[in-house]
Amino acid sequence: MRYGTVDVLNGIDLTAQRGEVIALLGPNGAGKTTTIEILEGFRLSSAGTVRVLGVDPARGDERWRAQIGVVLQSWRDHGRWRVRDLLSHLGDYYAPYATDQIQRPWPVDDLLAAVGLTAHANARVSRLSGGQRRRLDVAVGIVGRPELLFLDEPTVGLDPAARREFHELVHRLADLDHTTILLTTHDLAEAEKLADLIVILANGRIIARGSPDQLSRRLTTDAEIRWTCDGQRHVHATMDATGFLRDLLRDHGDGVQELEVRRANLEDAYLALVHEEETGIRTGRAERVWQQQEENR
């Protein structure tokens, strides 16, 4: 994928299994939205092969479209509609695409209950709070009982309680309905909580991927060692923390006080990456961290 002469996506190689939740994680400008829009069929890729449910999204027909759910960022659309009217109307389009296995659309009352909007069924959309509005966006995305659901930064602007409810809904969709879910987020904690597979994007490239466990286990960063000796503070960064400590204690013995060894965790590595992206200072440190673990594999 390129804009002008700048490749914004490069070598994104990604395969999803049925019922899997994949999180595309990365700072702003990493290429998350571009990736998801190509998969949704809303944007053309300049090169490469894309298959979504076996079809090139650029050529996806309406039957293909009916199997896909897209949760869009909310804005002001359909403000005058009542929640129930809107869901029932949008659901109508899916009725011809029901199959023996999948009943389409999702019955409105069940759907309202699933997203927690039963009490607001007759409210006008413009009167919903931010969190309620976001639930409606999710409901619109799943009204056709999609086999594959795209969520682009679904929890932006949600308060912690609404965020938690949303996470529960994602689990329910993946576990009970075997919906395959691809979501983008720039929140590592959210990706860890929701995803079976985390794919970290930076500068339009995948720099790391794996389950949350795999990612943190594979991380081999510098450890930071702090201590005081004779009233003076010292800081030292090293890959071989154990060896350094052995030498330090042998040479200075009781003089070493307030010893602290800290190994960067997944979050530190991710934050270093975000910092690089946002300040524009590409020291390459974050990418080196991820590359090391690829080699160590």
Added chain:
Amino acid sequence: MNPKTTALRAGLRRGVIELRSTFTNGQDLWNYFFPTVVLLVAVFFMRGATVPGTDFSLGARTLPSALGMGLLFGGLLGLAQHLVVDREDGTLLRAKAIPNGMLGYLIGKLVLVSSVAMIGLVIQLTPGMFFLDGLRLGDPSAWLTLAWAVPLGLIATLPLGAMIGSLIENPRNMGLLVLPVMGLIAVSGIFYPIDGLPGWLQGAAQVFPLYWLGLGMRSALLPADLAAVEIGGSWRHLEMVAVLGAWAVLGLVLAPVLLRRMARRESGSRVAARREQAMQRVG
């Protein structure tokens, strides 16, 4: 059921639901009645004036002409406005994300916009019954003419509205339309017959649909002998059908192309970019 048929029906329902909501919305109610208020004020200032060369009330001639103008406003500007606003607020992207959603969306808009235009027409016509003499409101043939001229007017103007709506990306640019439309109103004989204008200007005015929309409405509602003061001394129904039909064909050929192009380009990031723009405008 066939998915396209389903979407068609959903679109009809969509139009009805959106139409219903215009009856409870202050802004929409204002839009229904505002043209009538303007018209009544205009007619008030014309009291005592007559159509040149006759003793027929100029106000009574203005009412049907203004109905024609209302069709242009309703059909062309109305649909264009909806498309521009719906693109900005993400309605169109939602339609794109569901199967055959664009078809349903478009049908819904056509139902909504043409119903609103026709309701507006009836509302503007009503005071005419009480304040103006000479309109043939009791004559069935008047309603017969309206029954084909109004739909023809809408078929000529709606596709143009769809074209303009798909070309304008920023709602602020809707304002660019105001000046040309004002100019067109001035030369199209809405408020005053245009025989006094230079010949080339008369000719230019007759290229555009507005003149014919006004003429069509006049031919329906004014007494037959008023045709004598029109250009060519007749209601020229044949020419009217030809010109409006040509605009309709042009629109129906080009509008789908432009609508498809517009739909193809919609994506979440475009809506987000427009939202940023709108926020800056407000903030």
